Amino acid sequence: MRSPGWKLQLRLAPYLYISPYFLLFLLFSLYPIIYSFYLSFTDWNGSKEKRFIGLENYTVLLNDHAFWLSLWNSVVIFLLYVPIMLFLALIFASLLNANWMVGKGFFRMALFVPNFVSVVAVSFVFVLLFNTQDGLINTLLSNMNWTSKPIPWLESPWWARISVAMMVLYRWLGYNMLLVLTGLQSIPKDLYEAAYVDGATKIKSFFLITVPLVKQILLFCTVLSTIGTFSLFTEPFILTKGGPLNSTLTPVLMLFNESFQNFNFGYASSIAVCFFILMMVISLIQMRLFDEK
Secondary structure, X not given: OOOHXXXXXXXXXXXXXXXXXXXXXXXXXXXXXXHHHHHOOEEOOOOOOOEEOOXXXXXXXXXXHHHHHHHHHHHHHHHHHXXXXXXXXXXXXXXXXXXXXXXXXHHHHHXXXXXXXXXXXXXXXXXXHOOOOOOHHHHHHHHOOOOOOOOOOOOOHHHHXXXXXXXXXXXXXXXXXXXXXXXXXXXXXXXXXXXXXXOOXXXXXXXXXXXXXXXXXXXXXXXXXXXXHHOOOHHHHHHOOOOOOOOOOOHHHHHHHHHHOOOOHHHHHHHHHHHHHHHHHHHHHHHHHOOOO
């Protein structure tokens, strides 16, 4: 007959096995979030005693031109690359899903390679490509007589945003293409055959069958792209350091500057809290807009 102690062990065993995850989550995720929320109500530079100041950090933040500019920069960069990226991802995924396409494995790998290459290494390569005087892009444009003078890719506010958008597009196009390709492969072939029998062309089938059935995948990609754009750090930090004239400053880059350059941890925590709330609201709005109902 089994003892009561054995029954207790049997009941506790599942919780014991899953406890490492929850302990790590509490230690490295939940606790930092709560502590950051607490710091947002204090004035603390990392050394002196924390001074509780209430909502002063949030008042200063809401009147900080740099914070609103960082949000605007993120919106501009988002509009510069996300529509193009999703369109190209859908086109490339449709081509790779076609029966007549050869070398599918090679093209999938070629498009996905930028995603797992070090973003720091890619950023330095783009710094060389976008160099105003000796960069490869300006050299090619000049040799083809497409420009009369070098384009200030990293020195002009507008061109700097385009440069960051081009780099993000290069890095994440393959990832979104694979997500869309996964959705395309789940569409029954019978739908296309029925549409062909009814006289629908491939273009009509694309817009009336393919696009509606991958709408949820496109929503997922859009939400991820939104969060990723507002969270950009490495690309603008290496390419432009947030300049020129803060034209590529993002909320996370601003948070980094306030934390590890100005050592204003209380103010930086208020940026993090507002950023979290903003991303949650934007994600909910996007999911509401794409709701099937």
